[in-house]
Amino acid sequence: MLRGMGFDKSTSIYLASGKIYNSQRNMQPLLEMFPRLQTKEMLASPEELEPFKNYSSRMAAVDYTVCLHSDVFVTTQGGNFPQxxxxxxxxxxxxxSRTIRPDKRKLALLFDNPRIVYVLEIYWSFCYLRL
Incomplete structure (x- = not known):
């Protein structure tokens, strides 16, 4: 989705999340498209994260602060954090503020479509014009 909107390999991305299941395998495609992907564990030293590491709400506060001051914020979920x-x-x-909230229902329809490449090009062109 980000690629279709014009973000390229030089884009720095901060991933605000907890532990990702099987992250080596599941994150590989995203890392190939965006090699400058960062997490709080990559940006801060273990000593800096020590006061936060046993408290999930404090770790979420770190993510919140980084996302709050980002150039563009992309949310993929509902819930209190993104709202x-x-x-x-x-x-x-x-x-x-530049904020991207994809329409999940429309995306699901697009991903189910066998003509996805053509349809996505049209959809993302439309979304880009709306920003």
């Missing part, structure tokens, strides 16, 4: 971030970013940036 609070969306509102906070709107407040801080006067309603002019």
């Amino acid at each position: 609070m971030l969306l509102g906070h970013r709107r407040f801080l940036y006067g309603g002019h």
